[in-house]
Amino acid sequence: EAKSQGRNRCLLYSPDMARRSLDKLKLEQGLSQAIQRQELELFFQPIIALHSGQLCGVEALLRWHHGERGLMTPDKFIPIAEESDLIDRLGRWVMRTACQQGQHWLQAGFPLTRLAVNVSVRELRASDYIEQLQGILDETGFPPERLELEVTESIMQQVDQSLTLFSRLKQLGVMIAIDDFGTGFSSLSLLKSLPIDRIKIDRSFVQPLPHDRHSCELCRTILTLAHNLDLTVTAEGIEQEEQYHFLQQLGCEDGQGYLFSKPQPAANMTDQWDRRIHGSPVYP
Ligand code: C2E
Ligand code: MG
Ligand code: MG
Ligand code: MG
Numbered sequence: 001e002a003k004s005q006g007r008n009r010c011l012l013y014s015p016d017m018a019r020r021s022l023d024k025l026k027l028e029q030g031l032s033q034a035i036q037r038q039e040l041e042l043f044f045q046p047i048i049a050l051h052s053g054q055l056c057g058v059e060a061l062l063r064w065h066h067g068e069r070g071l072m073t074p075d076k077f078i079p080i081a082e083e084s085d086l087i088d089r090l091g092r093w094v095m096r097t098a099c100q101q102g103q104h105w106l107q108a109g110f111p112l113t114r115l116a117v118n119v120s121v122r123e124l125r126a127s128d129y130i131e132q133l134q135g136i137l138d139e140t141g142f143p144p145e146r147l148e149l150e151v152t153e154s155i156m157q158q159v160d161q162s163l164t165l166f167s168r169l170k171q172l173g174v175m176i177a178i179d180d181f182g183t184g185f186s187s188l189s190l191l192k193s194l195p196i197d198r199i200k201i202d203r204s205f206v207q208p209l210p211h212d213r214h215s216c217e218l219c220r221t222i223l224t225l226a227h228n229l230d231l232t233v234t235a236e237g238i239e240q241e242e243q244y245h246f247l248q249q250l251g252c253e254d255g256q257g258y259l260f261s262k263p264q265p266a267a268n269m270t271d272q273w274d275r276r277i278h279g280s281p282v283y284p
Contacts, residue, residue, distance in 0.1 A: 027080050030066065035093050039065045042097050043263035047114065047234060048284055050248040050255050053281030055272050055283060057114030059150070059256065060098040062090075082122045091123040092132060099142035100268050106142075108163045110273035116148045116177065121155050123169055130168050137172070144173035144281040149174065150200065155183025163194060170195045177234070192229055199226050203237020203257070224251050244283075259283060 034040050036113030040062065049058040064072040081087040096115055102115040123129065135143050149169065155162050156178075166176055177198040178191075182205055191199070201222055208215040219235075226233045235247045241275050247255060261272070272282060 012172055016089050024080060027077055028084055028086070031064070031077055031081060031090070034066075035089065039067070040090075040093060040097075041065060042094065042101065043264065044101075044266055044269050045256055045263040045267075046261045047116065047254050047256050048260050048282050050235075050244065050252055053283050054279070055276040055282050057111070057116060057148075058117070058269065059116040059263075060094065060101075062094055062118075063263075064084055080119065082120055087120050087122045088126055091120060092136070094118075095133065096136050096140065099136055099140035099147070099228055102146065103140050103142045105269075105273065106146075108273075109277075111276055112177070113146055113150055114122075115142070116150050118150045118179065121152060124151065124155065124165060129165075130172065130270060133174075134172060145175070148175040148177050148197070150179040153181060156190045156194065158186070159190060159193070166195050180236075182218065183276075188225060188262075191225070191231065196231060198232045198234060200234045200236055203235075206235050206237045206243055206247070206257070207239065209243045216246070219247065219252075220250055223252055227251065 041064050042060045042065075044058040044060055046055050046231050047059060048054065049056040051104065062078070064074075064077055066072050078087070078090075081090050098115060098117045102112055105112045126132070128195060130228050136142075137147070169176060175197040176195065177200055178196055179200050180202040181199040183202045183255075199222070201219060205215050205222075209219065210216060223233055232253045234254040234256060235243075235252050236256055238244050238255045238259045243256065244259060275282065
């Protein structure tokens with residue numbers, strides 16, 4: 001008994017774990033200063049209409065230029081922000097910056113019809129989330145009907161709350177997409193009862209296409225279901241031409257992925273907008 005406790009204690013306080021929690025603490029401290037130090041940047045990934053290959057929107061993806069670690073992707077720091085209250089400040093920065101950039105593009109004459117912004121479920125729990133979002137829309141002038149909030153499936157666990165929240169978001173005029181669809185544990189019937197515009201098929205189901213029978217069936221089923229419910233579908237993580245063609249044939253409306261473009265700084269999007277204006281596809 002004592003021996004096994006000793007062993008447990010040894011595990012709990014291993015130097016490795018101590019180092020990891022110190023790392024986390026440092027990241028949390030760094031992140032709390034990242035906004036004012038201007039270390040954050042939004043990258044944008046083109047969203048492509050699969051039937052034409054043309055640009056139909058962009059998704060904003062957060063990056064952190066960390067002094068020592070270089071360019072960091074959100075999986076390394078969003079969870080840390082979510083564990084503290086930092087996510088609220090971070091989320092406001094993301095939303096304001098995305099809408100400002102979107103408004104710049106519109107004023108430059110670029111046909112931005114969909115600006116997708118990821119919102120953490122934690123952020124949505126703030127009691128004044130709707131007011132804050134309204135404030136940012138008013139302040140930046142970005143048209144709400146061109147803004148799409150991407151929320152993961154876990155939001156659907158609390159059905160009543162999400163119904164109220166989503167209804168209020170729809171009143172604001174924004175679109176709602178369920179991100180990483182298929183990875184969570186939401187019941188499919190919930191899709192019908194919530195005012196959702198779109199689902200995004202997680203890239204773990206897209207990448208094995210078109211040779212893995214199971215993934216093919218899954219994508220086919222998701223698309224049939226979505227279309228029966230009048231939802232549109234975006235496929236994430238398209239890297240190969242055959243994945244593109246497979247999804248296109250299934251009637252999947254939109255797609256994103258390295259085949260078309262990686263996420264990139266806002267300035268690099270100008271070329272893509274010019275192509276769109278001239279009716280040229282992003283790919284091929
Ligand atoms: P997500 O919203 O599902 O975004 C898609 C992720 O897949 C992005 O990773 C993107 O860079 C990556 N991706 C796109 N195409 C491909 C491809 O063809 N192959 C592969 N292997 N990957 C591809 P990223 O930028 O690292 O973001 C990861 C996640 O972090 C996002 O997943 C989103 O859940 C979260 N996130 C990103 N930005 C924000 C933000 O501003 N706020 C919040 N709350 N979460 C964010
Ligand atoms: Mg997303
Ligand atoms: Mg996703
Ligand atoms: Mg994802």
